[in-house]
Amino acid sequence: MEQKQLGVRAGVSGQLFCFGFGYTCSRLASRLRLSGWRTAGTVRSLREKEPNEDLELYRFCGDAPVAGGFDVFRNVTHLVASIPPGEEGDPALLQHLADLRALPSLEWVGYLSTPAVYGDRGGAVVHETDLPNPGSERGRRRLAAERAWVSAFENTDVSVQVFRLSGIYGPGRSAIDQLRSGKARIIDKPGQVFNRIHVDDIGTILMASMQRPNHGRIYNVADDEACPSGDVIRYAAELLDMEAPEPIPFDSAELSPMARSFYSECKRLDTARIKSELGVKLAYSTYREGLRSILDDA
Numbered sequence: 001m002e003q004k005q006l007g008v009r010a011g012v013s014g015q016l017f018c019f020g021f022g023y024t025c026s027r028l029a030s031r032l033r034l035s036g037w038r039t040a041g042t043v044r045s046l047r048e049k050e051p052n053e054d055l056e057l058y059r060f061c062g063d064a065p066v067a068g069g070f071d072v073f074r075n076v077t078h079l080v081a082s083i084p085p086g087e088e089g090d091p092a093l094l095q096h097l098a099d100l101r102a103l104p105s106l107e108w109v110g111y112l113s114t115p116a117v118y119g120d121r122g123g124a125v126v127h128e129t130d131l132p133n134p135g136s137e138r139g140r141r142r143l144a145a146e147r148a149w150v151s152a153f154e155n156t157d158v159s160v161q162v163f164r165l166s167g168i169y170g171p172g173r174s175a176i177d178q179l180r181s182g183k184a185r186i187i188d189k190p191g192q193v194f195n196r197i198h199v200d201d202i203g204t205i206l207m208a209s210m211q212r213p214n215h216g217r218i219y220n221v222a223d224d225e226a227c228p229s230g231d232v233i234r235y236a237a238e239l240l241d242m243e244a245p246e247p248i249p250f251d252s253a254e255l256s257p258m259a260r261s262f263y264s265e266c267k268r269l270d271t272a273r274i275k276s277e278l279g280v281k282l283a284y285s286t287y288r289e290g291l292r293s294i295l296d297d298a
């Protein structure tokens with residue numbers, strides 16, 4: 001596999017731009033800033049954002065170009081696309097495809113996708129080589145967005161990678177937080193399992209890919225133990241010395257359309273590729289390590 005001399009690889013600082021500077025991107029950017037990177041990104045509302053001289057945030061709602069014009073992309077070397085696609089497609093590509101293709105500094109793009117592109121697999125193990133077969137509109141849009149990002153940079157020097165992320169959790173967004181805020185629920189759907197991934201393991205995987213770009217490559221991004229969500233809530237309750245909530249049968253649970261679509265599919269993600277090709281060792285290979293560390297660091 002070709003290994004380009006990237007900023008990260010050579011120990012030189014790069015410049016990160018994130019379309020959708022949400023939970024995952026902000027954790028990644030904080031780590032890169034420690035190595036001297038410049039970081040910037042978009043949000044829909046600049047209100048309530050902490051001013052930070054090392055971070056530039058721009059308003060972008062997907063219906064018009066990023067406020068600030070082409071200048072906001074100047075010298076960007078690495079880009080993470082983290083905005084869910086809409087009906088029309090990926091908002092960043094719809095507004096800025098030409099700008100990004102004209103950006104001479106750009107080397108690497110990470111597209112944050114979801115395992116919804118695989119569709120329901122009845123609990124079977126899914127590999128990146130398996131053909132996608134989305135069973136939901138959400139999955140179909142994602143698959144189209146993945147393909148649009150990869151094809152946008154075909155035959156260029158920019159390498160685009162796709163990351164299919166399982167359920168993201170970490171500090172401030174975990175079963176521990178749900179229990180503490182009284183919002184934890186155990187949805188009981190017999191046989192239902194899914195993987196999770198700690199937000200900082202995602203950061204590690206993205207940084208490893210920056211060092212080993214591979215255009216068009218897809219990576220399952222998940223921990224090593226798919227399990228029912230009830231197991232996670234019960235374990236967090238045990239750590240907190242609290243009672244776990246009573247399970248609610250799936251059929252009678254009040255769920256958002258997004259959650260219902262999520263629970264309608266069941267699969268286990270194979271994660272050999274992130275280890276063999278990117279050399280990643282997960283810091284939190286199951287929810288147990290992840291939850292314990294969240295509690296210890298609180």
Ligand SMILES: NC(=O)c1ccc[n+]([C@@H]2O[C@H](COP(=O)([O-])OP(=O)(O)OC[C@H]3O[C@@H](n4cnc5c(N)ncnc54)[C@H](OP(=O)(O)O)[C@@H]3O)[C@@H](O)[C@H]2O)c1
Nearest residue numbers: 020021022023024043044045061062082084114165167168
């Ligand atoms: N959460 C999960 O378990 C999970 C699992 C698999 C994949 N994913 C996907 O992985 C990506 C990263 O996840 P995350 O949880 O880190 O994301 P997140 O915290 O929800 O951040 C998403 C970012 O996208 C921006 N955004 C959302 N819709 C937008 C729109 N229509 N136009 C412009 N900006 C928009 C948000 O802006 P504001 O900051 O203004 O809100 C936010 O900055 C997302 O695409 C997510 O859907 C998530």
